[in-house]
Amino acid sequence: MAAARLPGRNVVNDREHTSAEPTLPEVAQVWDWLHAVPDPEIPVISLTDLGIIRDVAYEEDTLIVTVTPTYSGCPATSIINLDIETALRGHGVEKLELRRQLSPAWTTDWMTQSGRDKLEAYGIAPPQPAGGPDKCPHCGSQHVEKMSQFGSTPCKAQWRCTACLEPFDYFKCI
Amino acid sequence: MANVDKEMLTQFLLRMGDNTLILGHRVSEWCGHAPVLEEDIALANTALDLIGQTQLWLGYAAEVMDDGKTADDIAFLRDAWDFRNLLLLELPNGDFGQTLMRQFLFDAYQSILLPRLMKSSDQTIAEIAEKACKEAAYHVERSAETVVGLGDGTEESHKRMQAALERLWPYVGEMFASDEVDAAMAAAGVAPDPASLREEYDALIGKVLSEATLSIPDSDFAHKGGRNGKTHTEHLGHLLTQMQWLQRAYPGATW
Numbered sequence: 001m002a003a004a005r006l007p008g009r010n011v012v013n014d015r016e017h018t019s020a021e022p023t024l025p026e027v028a029q030v031w032d033w034l035h036a037v038p039d040p041e042i043p044v045i046s047l048t049d050l051g052i053i054r055d056v057a058y059e060e061d062t063l064i065v066t067v068t069p070t071y072s073g074c075p076a077t078s079i080i081n082l083d084i085e086t087a088l089r090g091h092g093v094e095k096l097e098l099r100r101q102l103s104p105a106w107t108t109d110w111m112t113q114s115g116r117d118k119l120e121a122y123g124i125a126p127p128q129p130a131g132g133p134d135k136c137p138h139c140g141s142q143h144v145e146k147m148s149q150f151g152s153t154p155c156k157a158q159w160r161c162t163a164c165l166e167p168f169d170y171f172k173c174i
Numbered sequence: 175m176a177n178v179d180k181e182m183l184t185q186f187l188l189r190m191g192d193n194t195l196i197l198g199h200r201v202s203e204w205c206g207h208a209p210v211l212e213e214d215i216a217l218a219n220t221a222l223d224l225i226g227q228t229q230l231w232l233g234y235a236a237e238v239m240d241d242g243k244t245a246d247d248i249a250f251l252r253d254a255w256d257f258r259n260l261l262l263l264e265l266p267n268g269d270f271g272q273t274l275m276r277q278f279l280f281d282a283y284q285s286i287l288l289p290r291l292m293k294s295s296d297q298t299i300a301e302i303a304e305k306a307c308k309e310a311a312y313h314v315e316r317s318a319e320t321v322v323g324l325g326d327g328t329e330e331s332h333k334r335m336q337a338a339l340e341r342l343w344p345y346v347g348e349m350f351a352s353d354e355v356d357a358a359m360a361a362a363g364v365a366p367d368p369a370s371l372r373e374e375y376d377a378l379i380g381k382v383l384s385e386a387t388l389s390i391p392d393s394d395f396a397h398k399g400g401r402n403g404k405t406h407t408e409h410l411g412h413l414l415t416q417m418q419w420l421q422r423a424y425p426g427a428t429w
Contacts, residue, residue, distance in 0.1 A: 072305050073226025102230070103301035105308055148212035149316050150219040158212060174308045 025093065030056045030063065037087045040079040041153050044122040047080065051110025054101050062095040063088065068106045071154040108173050119171060125159065127173040136161035137168050175238065176296035178362035183296075184238050185258065185355045186365060188248070189401050191231030192259035195249055196410070197280060198224030199417050200267055209270055216316065220277070223309045230302045237298075250421035254411045261400035262345035264410040271324050271331065272338035278321045279342060281314035282378050283349050286371050295363035318382045325386025332387065339388050347396025350375070355402075 025033075034056070035048045047053055055066040065084060069077045081098050088096055108127035116126035125133030135142050141163030148158045149172075156169040176183065201221035208214035232245035257264075263280060267273045288310050291303035325335040350372045359365040383390055399405030420427060 069226075069305070071223060071226060072230055072309065073222035073224070075222070102305050105304045148216055149312060150212070150216040152215070154219050154222055158215075172312070174312070 024058065024061060024063070025091065027056050027058070030065075030088065030093075033087055033091050034065070034084065037083050040076045040083060042119070042122070042124065044118050045111075045115045047084065049112045049115025049118065051108075051112065051115075052080070052106060059097075062097055063093050064097050064099060066099045066101050068101045068104075070106050074154050076153075106174075108171065111171075123168060124156065125168060125170040127171045129173065131173055133159055133168075133170045136164060136166065138166045139164040175298070176294070176362050176364045178296075178364055179358055180238055182355050182358040183364065184235055186359050187231055187235035187238060187299075188256075188258040189355075191228050191235055191245075191248070192257050193263055193280070194224040194231065195228040196257065196259040196413065197263040197277075198222075198228060199413060200263065200265075201273070201277070203267060204270075204273065213270070217273075220313055220316075223313065227302070227306045227309065230305065234298050234302065246421075250418045254406050254414060255403055257400075257406060257410060257414075258403050259400050259410075260345070260348050261397050261407055262342060262348065264400065264407055264413060265342070265345065266409055268338065268341070269334060271334040272341065274317055274320045274324065275335060275338040276342055278314070278317035278382070279346055279379065281310060281317045282375060282382075283371070284310040285314040286374050286378065287366070287368070290366045290371070294365060299364060321382060321388075322386040325383070325388045335386065336388050339383070340391050343391045343393070344395050344397050347394060348398045348400060351396065351398055351401070353402060 031048065031053075034053055035046050037047045039045050039047060039050055050070070052068050052070060053065065054068050055064070057064050057066075065088070067081065067084065084098060085096060111127065119126045120137050123137050125135070125137045128134050132146065133144055136144055139161060141161055143162040144159050145162055146157065147160050147167065150156075151158045151169050155172055155174075157172050158167060159170045160167045198221045201217050201224065204214065204217040205221070206214065208217055228249065229245050232248045236243050236245050236248055260280075262276060265276065267276075284306070288303045288307040292300050292307060294300040294303065321335065324331040326332070327335075350368045352367050352369045356365070356367050356369075360367040380390070400407075
């Protein structure tokens with residue numbers, strides 16, 4: 001049986017007949033790629049917006065991506081790792097290792113400003129140092145009340161606006 | 175890894191991981207049965223945090239044991255006598271009030287123990303504690319608020335919360351019953367002697383239970399045998415038949 005030709009790099013390498021080592025993508029380029037990987041549960045923000053990518057570096061020719069979990073029981077963690085691997089392999093990264101880093105523990109302080117803005121535009125109130133949303137993400141009213149400390153995912157709480165009466169998710173501050 | 179007897183360290187890690195595993199499983203039994211949607215979600219999320227912490231504790235236990243087992247093997251392939259959780263956590267849920275009372279009694283303990291473990295001489299334990307600490311902080315906030323709300327609530331809710339406290343109180347003492355494992359951990363700076371946490375614990379629960387208008391029973395009697403595995407209650411075996419069913423029926427099944 002004839003071996004099927006697999007698509008991807010091998011084909012490219014064969015075609016170019018190159019014996020030189022392929023150049024490894026720049027670290028900054030890898031960060032750009034990761035910036036395009038959405039959070040699986042809140043796809044409006046990316047993994048870098050969330051602040052869970054702690055480091056991108058090479059150890060010899062192996063790319064090491066260090067990731068910290070948001071919550072220890074967050075079911076998205078394994079999907080996030082899978083998404084990172086899929087994205088980077090799609091960009092041709094072959095030698096890749098994902099490392100889990102627990103300390104320092106993830107904090108919502110690491111969320112980027114653009115991540116916060118995107119959350120709010122999406123209807124999720126971004127985390128606030130005061131421990132609660134400063135305003136309703138729908139109508140902007142400051143009259144809000146907590147319904148439950150837990151929401152649709154471990155990272156969110158349920159709040160309600162007493163002006164427009166709409167319930168909304170608040171990204172908890174931890 | 176801290177410079178301490180590996181067998182002792184393993185026992186300590188199993189105690190930490192089995193506590194969160196067994197309580198996580200118990201709390202997950204509420205999924206779809208809570209009195210209101212918000213509480214259902216809250217219970218499921220709490221269970222999820224506890225199971226997540228279990229992966230960290232038992233994952234490290236597996237690393238220390240170094241005999242090829244994984245956290246999953248430890249969780250799903252041991253029998254009742256190998257478990258090292260507090261008896262309190264394997265008791266059936268009872269009503270919603272009793273479930274939240276148990277949660278509060280345990281959350282209060284964790285909220286005092288975990289900050290101490292952040293200073294452990296064992297770096298991995300310190301890191302797991304740092305992660306778990308943040309979750310324990312909002313767990314205790316919620317369970318304390320709910321205990322106050324129900325204790326100082328209606329006549330019926332007050333009666334049930336007082337009954338829950340009386341039912342569970344004899345299981346509190348085991349948290350502080352130190353043994354040779356605790357002595358070894360304390361000597362190596364891995365973990366505090368649990369007996370040393372009692373004063374702070376009593377102050378914390380005293381404040382919340384008094385706000386909840388509940389009376390702490392006047393008895394020091396403590397059921398023991400969970401954290402050393404000598405005498406579990408009959409309830410643990412029943413719990414395991416559910417929790418371990420899939421791995422027992424289909425050994426080695428993977429997701």
